[in-house]
Amino acid sequence: MGTLQLPSFLLTSHKFQKPFQSRSTKSASHSSRIHQSSLDISRPASAKPEMLDVDLRWHDHRPGARPTEYDVVVIGCGPSGLRLAEQAARRCLRVCCVDPSPLAAWPNNYGVWVDEFAAMGLDPFLDKTWPMTAVIVDDRRTKYLNRPYGRISRNGLKTHLLQECTSHGVEFHQAKAWEVKHNEFSSAISCSSGYELKANLVVDATGFSSPFIEYDKKRNHGYQIAHGILAEVNCHPFDLDKMLLMDWRDSHMDSEPYLRPQNSKTPTFLYAMPLNSTLIFLEETSLVSRPILSYTEIKRRMTARLRHLGIKLKRVIEDEKCLIPMGGPLPKIPQSTMAIGGAAGLVHPSTGYMVVRGLELAPVIAEAMVECLGSTRMVRGRQLRHKMWSSLWTGERKRAREFYWFGMEMLLRLDLKGTRSFFDAFFDLDNYCWEGFLSSRLSLRELLLLSLYLFGNASSKCKWDIVSKCPVPFVRMAGNLAIQST
Template sequence: MQSTAKFGNFLDFKPEHQPQALELDLPWCHPSDLARFDVIIIGAGPAGLRLAEQVSLYGVKVCCIDPEPLSLWPNNYGVWVYEFENIGLEDCFDRTWPKACVYIDDSKTKLLERCYGRVSRKKLKQKLVEGCVSNGVRFYKAKAFKIEHQEFESSVLCDDGKELKGSLIVDASGFVSTFIEYDKVRNYGFQVAYGILAEVDGHPFDLDQVVLMDWRDSHLENEPYLKVSNSKFPTFLYAMPFDSNLIFLEETCLVSRPALSNSEVEKRMVARLRHLGISVKRILEDERGLIPMGGPLPRIPQNVMATGGNSGVVHPATGYMMARTMVVSCDVAVAIVECLGSTRMIRGKQLYAKVWNTMWPIESRLMREFYSFGMETPLELDLNETKRFFDAFFALEPYYLHKFLSSSLSLEELVWLSMSLIKHASNRSRLDVLIKCPVPFAKMIANIIWEYIR
């Protein structure tokens, strides 16, 4: 039998592949441009570039500010293939799989008959940047330092001392931004993950299936400390097998408050891979993810528009955001163009209200309260209760299951899904939620009422 040390030594490996910046000629912001733009977007992540590309399609003058606008994004993204096909991004995958599976325990597996893909960060960024360049977007290489507002115009002061002015400032700089204001305490849950793209001696997974969730805990039978902590704050394995010797493996805590420590997640991953007989030979890429989930929406409206991670678009119950961000950016772009691309030039408070309420109409805000309850539920459940919950959840009709995961259900469909989930749940699982989740349920109802009357 191979030693524990051999199976755990991959934690000391250094990733061999470092992301390379794109080699493109960008149209930089010139001194003559510094007078004024229609839209200034802070951040060249997926959300910022997608919005810049969509808004500039209509001739709106856009500038994108980022310290390294051509650098590749550090995180991996997975989406259901149809979500990207519906918005013309089907050529932005590294690899797709015809099916996905969920391991509830050692004797029960759920199969999802829908194609899943790993987003190619390079292909997607190149496509978005090229679209921006073609549409006339200007880029400015700096970090936004301060934003100031007047009645119909705002200005961004950069860390190099330059000032750019525009009718609308959009913050797409991520969770750590300080430019977006909130009315409520940001009581986030946190998704924590440690992932590696690894060359391995072999693995037991089907090459035609993504492992969406593996909740099995038999790998912890000889790890009493890890077994106890995993029972209270469970983690699952997410796996993308590229071939028999290349696989992306990620140990993930779906949600915790406070965030589960990175070291705890890594130890559980070592134990799991040892149990599965997966010996890591090389690490090509690694990532340590920390995603704030749930919490309140930003104050709606406000002078700075948010998009991406700091806009509340992250799915509170799953942590997914990529596909929804791509879709919402199109809607927000249309709203911006209706204001700034018109002869009336609607600016100031009317503009801010228009774009914020396009991103978060009342129905979407109400649905997000339901999704947030979906996040609070696993926070209250231990591992066995979590398994029972997902056993019922993945028994739902595929149409509703996939629309829930992609944040595309209507209110009526959400009601149906709730009733169906109660129907599919075991008596024990219904009791778990009834006993442990009355407070989150009451908060959800209170927040829904607040959204209606405010």
């Protein structure tokens, strides 16, 4: 990575084009013929998750079975939990994973930047990639970003992680963890199966609504909320070689003006993965809101947008409600239960992305685990907790997160006009900067320079919004940065 200096903020020369002009105009002309009933986007997807075909090693609870105590018990078989279990077991730790359904397919549609996945050697587990990404700022301006995007093969990646876990000796216990009790040097997890698991270290990987992680500050999150569908459609206006990261157009509200006032205040955008000419994943997304924008409102906006684009749903294959808490304080650090993923506050506070972060930090945490729990080490209790949490939340990561949290607070306060102006300037940054920001790769100094630059180049309205509406979050960020630097 190069170092960032102000002169390197050269603007990339995106060509401003009318977004997907010919086809979207054509589609829009069909819109008056599409009826509400043809846009039934509330149809539930199949309720039962698919079961993956992997031969797991199960925890043996018969008396006398070994091990009686694990080095690590990971609660939750989401992407973060499984990757951590696999990485810890690879380093010869005795690991058990508890989940009510370890073999169930993951439910979410995950999108990631291809370079991030390739850096971990996981790019074979992308089932679709797009060489370019598009951001539609408004009816006149589209930016084409030269950064490939991919859709994770949920079943492929989960099967791979389960197989790797099994081949490195991870055991599984099918149950819900109910309670975690900590003694001085070990912990006990009571499970819905009636069994109790014992471990030197318990890691909570249960996602955002973790019941085991403590907070010592008020949790004033923002929320990303979205309604997504994987659908067979009559046609769609999007280029097959471009993933649509954001479409901030609101022309679909011309014919449904009652939607406009709230959208101007709390805007939503369309995120779309065109899989082929008639199969597409579509998601109407509120980047961040507080209080949470209503789900019904989001669905209404999506219906209006699809109607305007001439997209007629033939079959909804899957639907998902996405609700991601963003920003807010980190969990209490340290605490007896370690965490990873959503439970550890790893979600990017300005974007809602997290899956890569959990996957890439798992080896870092596993390394710290082995330094404490490996066969020649005897670090336990308070020292262990301290070492684990500080391996995850280093000073630099905490400071960068303060910054991203401030970014979220700023986005919360921008209306549609301000949001467009922000992303217009943001995606004109040098690739190193915007990619680094989205992938949490920038140092604090780089983040500071980036924000000064963005502020300097924002519209006067956007500047005024930031100055007049963000002093409280700014003071909080500055205060927290000062505390963390001492």
